[in-house]
Amino acid sequence: MVAPLIHKSLHSVGIGQTTRLEIEYSPCCSAEEYLSLPPPSLWLRVRNTEPLALRAAYVAGPYSLYVDCRPESYSVSKKTFVTADQPVFEPQLHPGQTFCTELSCHTYNSKYKWLVDVSSQMLFSLTQTVNFEVCVSSGREIDETIAVKSDPRLLVGVHDTLDLWNLPLPDPAKPTHLVILTHGLHSNVSADMLFLKEMIDASSENVVVKGYFGNACKTERGIKYLGSRVAEYVIGLLKNESLQNTTKISFVGHSLGGLVQTFAIAYLETNYPWFFQQLQPVNFITLASPMLGVVHENPAYVKIALQAGVAGRTGHDLGLQFTEQDNKPLLLLLPSGPTHRILKRFVRRTAYANVFNDGIVPLRTSALLYLDYKGLSTILGTAKPELLSSAKIPRDLPDASKDSSTLPFLAMLSYFMPQKQRSIGRSEEQSATTEEHALGDPLGKIHKPSVLESATSIFLPPLPPMKYITDPESRQNVILHDRVYTEKDLPPLPGKLKRTIKRRTSEGEKVGMMQKISTKSEEIKQLLLGSMTEHYEEEIAREYHKQMLWRKVLVNLMPDAHNNIVVRRRFANAFGWPVVEHLVSNHFGVEEIDGLDITNEDSFDLGADGAELTKILSMDVIKRENEELDRNSVLDKEHSWIKITEHSEAFDGPAGVFQGFSERMLQLKQEWQTNGLKVFGGKTDENDVEPVNSKYRVMDTFL
Secondary structure, eight states: OOBOEEEEEEEEEETTOEEEEEEEEOOOSSHHHHHHSOOOOEEEEEEEOSOGGGGGOTTTOOOOEEEEEEETTOOTTSOOOOGGGSOEEEEEEOTTOEEEEEEOOOSOOSOEEEEEEEEEOOOSOSSOEEEEEEEEESSSSBOTTSOOOOOTTEEEEEEOHHHHHHOSOOOTTSOEEEEEEEOOTTOOHHHHTHHHHHHHHTSSSOEEEEEOOTTTTOTTSOHHHHHHHHHHHHHHHTTSGGGTTEEEEEEEEETHHHHHHHHHHHHHHHHOTTHHHHSEEEEEEEESOOTTOSGGGSOHHHHHHHHHTTTHHHHHHHTTOBOSSSSSBHHHHTTSHHHHHHHTTSSEEEEEEESSSOSSSOHHHHTTSOOOHHHHHHHHTOOOGGGGGOOSOOOOOOOTTOOOOOOHHHHHHTTSOOOOOOOOOOOSOOOSSSOOOOTTSTTTTSOOOOHHHHHHHHHSOOOOOHHHHHOGGGSOOOEEEEEEEOGGGSOOOOHHHHHHHHHHTTTTOOOOHHHHHHHHHHHHHHHHHTHHHHHHHHHHHHHHHTTOOEEEEEEOOOSSHHHHTTTSSTTTTGGGHHHHHHHHHHHSSSOOOOOOOOOSOOTTTSSHHHHHHHHHTOHHHHHHHHHHHHHHHHTOOTTTTTSOOTTOSOOOHHHHHHHHHHHHHHHHHHHHHHHGGGGGTOOOOGGGOOOTTOSOOSSGGGO
16 A cells, blocks of 8 residues: 655755754554554655766765664664664665665654664765655655655654754863864765764763864875864864863874874964863874874885875875975874873873774784784784793884785775785894894784775675674674883884984985985885885884873774774774774773873973974964965866975875866756756757656656
């Protein structure tokens, strides 16, 4: 039997946007009424109304949606016994497709309530939107030609992205803990970190969780650009009357967001010195963040591509390219000076890192290089007899001459550059007292994915089974390693690194043009061989460990681990739920313990690197650079990201090209809706045009 529609509405979402529908249904006034005449179930339909042709426009979109539906009573930490109460979801609702599910009324309730989330999967366009239609009926079969017959027992509330991020309101009578979330490359905070935000909101602490939306589609403009904008956003937040009682602040960054928030705290300390005097820094958390860059873990052709600008200024930063003012990479300067001064004041510093299935950010860089591999090898069951003689963190660096094959465009689709699995290697230098093994040696049995496996994990990542979603006891412990590291745990400084640092201390001398050319040639040679970046990585890692405690949590997640670790989509990336639960339970609503109470400046805060970083952090200079980047991005210089000169300001990377292409797709779509076949030079006769209200229509979603 065909059922009439009792609700129909049209909506649209753009990049980073989520629409949440709250469906309330009160069919019975009492239990007796329910028993005498049980109400029928409702049926929900969400249809992506974009034209079918846009399924192929992945670069311009993609024009797909993520949809999930769950009862309001559902919780990730509680077991769901009844099948009718299980959540349902569709990770990719393509143009023309329909998501359909039953809203069951199998037990009596005075009021039934369901939550429906619809999120945009768009990556590269700030202007385009994906349109969708929501219908509710009392039966599975519907006739859309019949007018909607409203039911007063049904209420459908709609919350947009801003509603979700401005709720719940904090208790003004209690001190407020401000939490800033920061997203990664080709990502956004508003949709990709919404689950994390809501989990932190649910903690017992009086928190306000915010994130800066303005960096979406601009993540290739460099860490300085992104970090300074996040910092200015935070300053603007404190002017809000509802946040006047803020006393504490925490930062949580995923992927590139870890580096962006690091620059942001340095910018705040330099340009707003009152900030960290008024607010106590509590948690500094990174999730799979490339704190040491990514160049050393990539094949030579990727290093060249980063130098050429395929990832814009951000690629230069991650590739450890020298800054314009100094002969040092930005990531080498970043942990010094004002960053070091503030970072050591945080009550907790935690780095979450993927051990397996992260083809984007390798363990080496996300775990700040130094780990207790003897303990790890025991956990992973790969211990070797010779490892039992030493429990020290390994000093040696792996062999940089061996590359593995990974398709570059695969990782691009997962918002980052490809990585290679490192083979077992040893440095020429060995400890005189103990036999210490190269980074990655005890983990040598980690499976190295083939090209086909890498493609499959990105295009078709495994979805969590329903038992995993409905039964918390079925979820395995994903925490492989959880330990606090101190500076004392680090091995002695290698001789080669000492010589490298000594050579860099004589900077500032004027050199001739031929010497500059020779230096640049040697830089490229060492970059390709990996010898220079090895020492930079170790130097950066040591800077982050100076006078600071770091808690390092290594996790074992299913593919795509890089997005699962932050639970990019509530159910599609549910394998990351245990990580988020661990993060919230160990950092929010817990008793604060003092770490290293060092608040005065020291030699690390006032060193040469710190002085150079302070010069880079000048507010006026950064604002001029940001304005120039914004201005040049509007000029739409064709393929400028390929023809980048060393000091070019047109540095948008491929996302800029994709965004331009998507703008053209939007124009084409609008012209098609207005003029039909005339867009393609076709001729139409007004007498042959089919009436809009005709029963038979071809490709009606185009019209």
